[in-house]
Amino acid sequence: MSVRELVVLGTASQVPTRHRNHNGYLLRWDGQGILFDPGEGTQRQMLRAGVAAHDIDRICVTHFHGDHSLGLAGVIQRINLDQVPHPVAAHYPASGQRFFERLRYATAYRETVKLAEAPVAADGPLVVTDAYTLDAYRLSHPVESYGYRLTEPDGRRILPAKLAEHGIRGPDVGRLQREGVLDGVTLDQVSEVRRGQRFAFVMDTRLCDGVRVLAEGADMLVIESTFLDEDVRLATDHGHLTAGQAAGVAREAGVRHLVLTHFSQRYDDPAEFERQARAAGFEGELSIAQDLMRVPLPKR
Secondary structure, eight states: OOOEEEEEEEOBSSSOOSSOOBOEEEEEETTEEEEEOOOTTHHHHHHHHTOOGGGOSEEEOOOOSHHHHTTHHHHHHHHHHTTOSSOEEEEOBGGGHHHHHHHHTSSOOOOOSOEEEOOBOSSEEEEEOSSOEEEEEEOOSSSOOEEEEEEOOOEEEEOHHHHHHTTOOTHHHHHHHHHSEETTEEGGGGEEEEOOOEEEEEOSOOSOHHHHHHHTTOSEEEEEOOBOGGGHHHHHHHTOOBHHHHHHHHHHHTOSEEEEEOBOTTOOOTHHHHHHHHHTTOOSEEEEOOTTOEEEOOOO
């Protein structure tokens, strides 16, 4: 049975708090796991969330600020210690190559797993698999930063009423799906396009074109909302978004499920982020991320 869910490992910006760990997010996409922005303490949060090193197939780092990357050293060493049986790919801004190498080899350990480095240097597709296409787009932050987007290929949904209309049943349904035509009846006549799911991950950034491209039509958008709206000047100065700005992007992009995260420690009331997101006109599903939360992707 396929599982598609976001496992939230940490939600704090800049510094951890008593209730929030540094960033860390694992996307379970059927049989694969994609770890985004492993900040300090991610390895321990994985243990608490029931996430094993074996669950990680790909690591995506948006940028090299500590709250998004200091956990790389521990995670990479754990992958090797546990002798994960499959290769693991790592994506990160190419301009931060020296930081990645320092974190990868921060201390001595025995390498047992192939870690394929695939730095990001431009907007567009990074990987195309049968399960998804992974794209990256540049964001607006004081250091080079990229957001990521997974897009599942479109499929087809069989329409039982149309099958009955044409008298197609039993094994003939599978034959039609495989061959595309059966006794003059085409697959198009008895099915409709089922749009593939889309997942977008946007961390530290001001409003920019990259944010909008990543968010467009996403079934789930995980996006930073470091500041509340009254601190919009601080957000802009430091290269961040407010709750209202993030929700406004989601509203305009037609996002189905919005996950706000990466909260400044200056705020005590998480409910205020939800109030401001709703005030910005977002009417879809909304989650204010908490550490160790699991959020299923919307059903297709």
